[in-house]
Amino acid sequence: MSLLKSTDDLLSLRERAIYALGVRVPGASQPQFRNDVVVCGSTGCRSANSQQVLKALQAQIIQRELDKAVRVISTGCRGLCAVGPVMQIFPSGVFYNRVQITDVPEIVEQTLVGGKIIERLCFRDVAQNKRLAHYLDIPFYNRQLPIVLRNCGLIDPQNIEEYIATDGYLGLTKALELSPEEVIEIIKNSGLRGRGGAGFSTGIKWELCRRVAKQPKYVICNADEGDPGAFMDRSILEADPHSVIEGMVIAAYAIGAPLGYIYVRAEYPLAVIHLRRAIAQARAYGLLGENILGSGFSFDLHLKEGAGAFVCGEEMALIASVEGRRGEPRPKPPFPAVSGLWNRPTVVNNVKTYALTPRIILRGPEWFSSIGTSKSPGTAVFALTGKIRNTGLIEVPMGITLREIIYDIGGGIPKKRQFKAVQTGGPLGGCLPASALDTPVDFDSLTEAGATMGSGGMIVVDERTCMVEFAKYFLTFATAESCGKCVPCRIGGQRLLEVLTRITSGAGTPRDLDEIERISRNMREASLCALGQLTPGPVMSALRFFREEYEAHVYDKFCLAGVCKGLYELHVDADRCAGCGLCKKACSQDAISGNRKEPHVIDQLKCIQCGACVEACNLDAIVAQPRGKGVHAIAVA
């Protein structure tokens, strides 16, 4: 450990650090270790036992006396969360997934000693129907463009020197050689738009803040990622915390702030640990604190853990929470750039925005604006979840279509089911139907199509999802998370939820459809903050694109997807049923009868619509139908 007093100190440390990174640097000469095995240590893979696998691997390597030649490193998220725990072997690039402790001796024997690939641990690509050994062969990876995620799954997030080896803090040295105005100019020219969701120009925000005469100023990192199904920011903080810290130091230098806060969810314990360690290391190396790298610029950083309120992702509520008050937004203007934390000029940016900043400074605004589209330059990070094969974390250039993300990178919908919709922008975003799959992914196109970019959650649903119920889920979340300050959000959200509950329970009336539109329109116009204004988003977009489903619930009392209890009956589709009897076994009510290899029948008087047979059937032969038909059928029989 060494205190870096100048850029030269950093550069000479970087030389040593690059050597220490060994075979993970392409074309490394005379590396200390023959192989580096990186095991994903992010939350997803951890929950699939990756740390036990890692320990077993280390033990095995020591036992085989390979510890001078092979090194095991716990990294951040490698992206392909669906098939965790994952590991990658450098320098060959061999990628193993679903690794169990029992696989460890074989990995050491076959691959690390023998240099052979273990076929069954390789990623299985369904489209090509074959196992792919190298991570770059996998479409999930080779279609991506990692800038924010470039270190994720490569470096040890708890070791600042590994970050320095991968150009870490080089952007900062370059920024410190420029004037703050020049830094702002670069960010402005790059066209970087805030990655939190609103897409406001980061450069203009910084410029506004710099121009305000009041002192002191503050920079805040909004790491209060609360969308269900979103884990972009968490993964970045876990996997590459220094990229965020470096971005914040640059922003602080640009606006002239001596102090910054990272507002991170307390529900992200690993991110908190990694951040604390990263801040302590940055301080110890002189990259935070007094006179950073001998530039005369001083800046320090505090961590503030959020207490679990979704609304604290709204910047004014976040600021109130940092101040120790109840996390509630206040009307804007004044904007935080003018009057933010403790009524001082404050820049609030998302994790990904800060993580992009050092790269833009280092590689120039032209490089950044050459990626993506002209109005939304750069890349977008998404957490891909839902009914999709390759659940995980991805980074793609802006302008890529939803179809490419969902089918090429995401691997399509499992169980041969039909794509129905994709929800972007989390609970405050919107859903898009199959007809919008060729929409380019950027701030303006998604908004125009009826959804929002949001912070990067992307939830895919298939034909078995009821869009009314799906919208109701997000609405339930948003109303529960409303702070309760303004009337339209506090009571309007509740009333809207009551309308949707009526519809999904079969008590909906035609007037309710108008009511949804009226409440939504007014909530959007009259609410105080983005939470209230966007709460009706999922409901409105679902009504716009899937109106027939709402109407079926209201007029026919029928839930096509077979989700809303009491609004469907389950029937066996005789054409699809192979008579395997799995459904019969799964039924707790003895409602299913039929001979082997003959189509089965469900007794509607016994069926309680629990859905166990639907889950059990491998052929999707059990389908939802409007109520009444079955009773009639029995009567006839």
Place this chain on the structure above:
Amino acid sequence: MPQVNITIDGKKIKAEAFKTVYEVATANGIYIPALCHHPALPPEGACRVCLVEIERQRALQPACTFPVTEGLVIHTNSPKVREARKFALELIISDHPLDCMTCEATGDCRLQDLAYEYGVKGNEYTGGVQHTYPIDDPNPFIQVDRNKCILCRRCVRACNYINGVEAIGIVYRGFKARIAFGMDSTMQDSPCEFCGSCVEVCPTAALWPKMSLGKGRAWQLKKIETICSYCGVGCRLNLHVRDNEIVKVTGADGPANHGFTCVKGRFGYDYVNHPERLTRPLVRRYLLEGGSKAATDHRGGGDGKNGDGLLATGNAAADFVETDWDTALNLVAHKFAEIKRNYGGDAFAALCSARCTNEENFLMAKLTRQLMATHNIDHCARL
């Protein structure tokens, strides 16, 4: 502050920059309804009743918080604005008891006035969830009825910014949000000082003085402005009187108090019509009759004290008897002069009260020092 040119409802207006739209409009005679906003409190922007349409703004904006800048074009009464205001009012009414017939605030209720103005006739969301909170705060002064609370947070702000006690806050989120006292205990167990500023600003009957319950409603009461008699601050008060009985006291806009007052001024009025209240001067009988105390004292068991009640009945010469002011004051003056003559000025001492005005205290000092020729004067506020 620089002047800016703005347009409200087609009217060109010069205004001081960064004043709120509400302030500028109101000062120029343009009406904007407001519910959570109170001129004595910092703006909150919570009720959304003062929403206005500002050109080139994405959504409707609250007039109470939006600062005016050069070139703003504002519409205060467009169909969109009226729809949004009515929407907000309907939502509030949908979670509000419609018991106006028996409600204390009827006739003096901001919500009722606005419902009238916007034609909100009843609950538009029948069947929706409504809150049913118990009305059970045990304190002696203020009734807390959360069912009538519209979460405008005027009380929260009055407690924080006017009295500086911070006894009131909001707990829970979303539809479950409600006001709470202290650490969500009762008003009684919270740091509340019962100044009643919260009651003063409450636009409904969610906070109401317990002493005034059932004693009459706004139009039945006569408002009489007066100055509080409790201390030298001189709060201006409105006494609400029915049949010559004070049933409620509220703060009036005076230079010393700007519409607010303390627990004594607001709730300490029941002495006014109290049967034991002294309304005429009393002197001891022997003083009036020119006798001496020792000669007439036969009730105190020889210890010089006159026993238990000031107005003790019986025929004792030491009992108090009512007299007129001239007699009483002459007697006091006479006695003061006698003390000074017989024992010197230093035998006299005066203790003044904080309940008196500055002028009264000044006169007392003058009397003590110049007429009685002693410095033996002190004041209770020294404690």
